[in-house]
Every structure is written in C-alpha cells, then in structure tokens.
Amino acid sequence: MxxxxxxxxxxxxxxxxxxxxARRIPYGIxxxxxxxxxxxxxxxxxxxxxxxxxxxxxSTGETLYxxxxxxxxxxxxxxxxxxxxxxxxxxxxxxETVQREYLPAVLRSxxxxxxxxxxxxxxxxxxxxxxxxxAQDIDVGVSALIGKRPEGIREQELIQLxxxxxxxxxxxxxxxxxxxxxxxxxxxLLTLPQSDPMCRxxxxxxRKRGIDWYPSLExxxxxxxxxxxxxxxxxxxxxxxxxxxxxxxRLLPLRxxxxxxxxxxxxxxxxxxxxxxxxxxxxxxxxxxxx
DNA sequence: ATAGTGGCGTCCGCAGAATG
DNA sequence: CATTCTGCGGACGCCACTAT
Numbered sequence: 001m002x003x004x005x006x007x008x009x010x011x012x013x014x015x016x017x018x019x020x021x022a023r024r025i026p027y028g029i030x031x032x033x034x035x036x037x038x039x040x041x042x043x044x045x046x047x048x049x050x051x052x053x054x055x056x057x058x059s060t061g062e063t064l065y066x067x068x069x070x071x072x073x074x075x076x077x078x079x080x081x082x083x084x085x086x087x088x089x090x091x092x093x094x095x096e097t098v099q100r101e102y103l104p105a106v107l108r109s110x111x112x113x114x115x116x117x118x119x120x121x122x123x124x125x126x127x128x129x130x131x132x133x134x135a136q137d138i139d140v141g142v143s144a145l146i147g148k149r150p151e152g153i154r155e156q157e158l159i160q161l162x163x164x165x166x167x168x169x170x171x172x173x174x175x176x177x178x179x180x181x182x183x184x185x186x187x188x189l190l191t192l193p194q195s196d197p198m199c200r201x202x203x204x205x206x207r208k209r210g211i212d213w214y215p216s217l218e219x220x221x222x223x224x225x226x227x228x229x230x231x232x233x234x235x236x237x238x239x240x241x242x243x244x245x246x247x248x249x250r251l252l253p254l255r256x257x258x259x260x261x262x263x264x265x266x267x268x269x270x271x272x273x274x275x276x277x278x279x280x281x282x283x284x285x286x287x288x289x290x291x
Numbered sequence: 292a293t294a295g296t297g298g299c300g301t302c303c304g305c306a307g308a309a310t311g
Numbered sequence: 312c313a314t315t316c317t318g319c320g321g322a323c324g325c326c327a328c329t330a331t
Contacts, residue, residue, distance in 0.1 A: 004323095019293055033324050035295060052294065 188234030
C-alpha cells in the first residue's frame with residue numbers, strides 16, 4: 001500500500017468510477033493506469049475495495065475511504081496555509097461575459113468587506129465549471145443554471161434573465177416571431193457552442209414550436225455572438241442583461257420562452273469567504289435589475 | 292460506455308564510483 | 312566527507328486493444 005495508490009483510490013471513490021476519476025484528476029493520468037493501480041492496491045491488501053458493474057465501494061472500501069478522505073480532501077487547505085496564505089482566498093470560475101460585465105462590481109464590494117482578499121478567475125461555462133468544482137480547481141462558479149447539477153454540487157440562484165435574439169440595429173426585424181413565420185428561415189443563427197445549456201434550451205423550445213433553425217456559426221462567448229451580429233453575420237441568441245449588447249445591435253425579446261436562471265454553484269460546505277461572495281453576488285444582481 | 296490486458300517506452304531512485 | 316556522475320532495474324504511464 002503506497003500513498004500514490006491511496007490517492008488514486010481516493011479519486012476513484014470520490015468520483016464513483018475509474019473513467020470518471022481519469023477525467024477529473026487534476027494531473028494527467030489515463031484510465032488503464034488508474035485501473036492497474038487500483039488492482040495493485042487490492043492485491044496488496046488481499047481484499048476487494050470496489051464492486052464492479054455497478055462500480056461501488058465494498059464495505060472494506062468504505063472503511064478505507066473514511067480513513068483517507070480527511071487527509072486528501074484537506075491537502076489544498078494545508079497547502080494554502082503552509083504557503084503562508086492566512087489571507088482569505090477565493091477561486092472563481094465563470095464565463096467571460098460574467099467576468100467582464102458582472103464580476104467586477106461583485107469583487108469591488110467584496111473587497112470592501114475583505115480588504116486582503118486574494119482571488120483568481122478561471123473562465124468556463126456550466127459543464128466545465130462543474131468539472132472544475134469536482135476537481136477542486138475552483139471554490140465557486142457563476143453561470144447559467146440549466147438542467148440538474150451533478151451529485152455533490154449545490155446552487156444558489158441569483159437572477160433570471162430572459163432569452164432574446166440580437167439583430168443588427170438596421171435590420172428590418174420587428175419581432176422574433178417574424179423571423180420564423182415563413183416555412184424556410186433564411187437568416188443564419190449565431191449561438192454559443194451547441195453543447196451550451198442555454199443553446200440546448202433554445203433548441204428545445206424551438207422544437208416545441210415545430211421550428212428547425214440550427215446555428216450556422218458557433219462562437220465562444222455572448223460578446224462574440226453580439227459582435228458578429230453587429231458585423232452582419234446573422235441573428236444571435238443571447239440574454240437580455242444590462243450591458244451585454246453593444247452599439248449597432250438591438251434585442252428582440254423571445255416571448256413565451258423560459259428565462260435563464262443564473263446563479264452560484266459550489267461543492268460541499270461553502271467557506272465563509274464563499275458565503276460573503278454569494279451575499280455580494282446577490283445584492284449586485286438585485287442592483288443590476290434595479291430592484 | 293467502461294473496466295481490464297499486453298506491449299513498449301520513459302522516468303526515477305538507488306548503488307557505486309569519481310571528484311573536490 | 313559531501314556532492315556529482317553514471318548505469319541499471321523496477322515502477323509506471325500511454326496506446327491499442329479486448330471483454331462485458
């Protein structure tokens with residue numbers, strides 16, 4: 001039994017499987033290597049730690065996991081403290097749009113309350129943020145909250161923003177419905193990547209209405225969508241939020257489409273700094289809505 | 292889709308020799 | 312005596328593949 005075996009055992013138990021662990025372990029390692037290490041550990045202990053298919057801890061495995069979990073889960077914290085990091089620290093993940101348009105205000109008020117706060121920002125959208133949380137790369141994420149969170153991830157909704165289409169200012173469209181009133185839609189659609197939850201929600205709503213309109217151009221951020229719309233590439237899918245729509249474009253509300261909830265996600269118990277962050281995030285969201 | 296196997300290459304630690 | 316160099320062997324990871 002060596003510490004490396006135990007570390008891999010920890011990740012496998014934590015993520016509920018070898019492949020899941022391989023995807024989330026914060027350094028590069030592939031599934032066969034983990035598989036072999038777990039077998040070696042079981043061999044060294046002359047016992048079975050996991051049932052396979054479905055992959056699940058045995059009672060021996062449970063015992064070992066209870067013993068090692070506090071050690072491995074506490075490593076990031078002790079590392080921080082050994083680095084002399086008594087200063088509160090928060091690692092925040094969110095899409096670039098949120099980083100640019102929303103986070104500065106939150107961090108401003110957060111730093112008033114915690115002047116020596118250190119923070120780091122990582123960009124990513126919902127699914128990546130969930131992965132980052134599970135891998136303990138970030139402490140909190142701010143994102144659209146569509147669908148169900150994976151096991152262990154908690155959420156707090158901050159704001160609901162209506163979906164909208166963004167069109168060039170000078171285009172003739174007066175309403176979103178006008179775009180799809182004909183049988184064939186000849187306007188290109190610009191969206192976030194199709195894997196994005198908001199994009200999927202939009203497609204789902206369109207299917208309900210019996211309309212086929214698929215993205216011609218997928219872009220990495222809402223800004224880019226709006227930017228390319230302003231350049232005349234087509235019509236974009238966006239949210240009606242203060243400050244995201246630059247000159248040269250105009251929003252068409254998507255009537256009877258669901259709003260997109262935005263909020264904070266985290267894993268396990270939120271640290272005091274994390275809680276302060278959520279409080280400030282909520283009050284900034286309320287101010288943005290003018291409530 | 293996920294766990295396990297085999298072959299192969301790489302890396303790392305150890306022991307012993309060489310050096311200052 | 313401490314440090315550096317060198318060669319060797321084992322542990323481990325990756326890729327390609329099979330089994331379920």
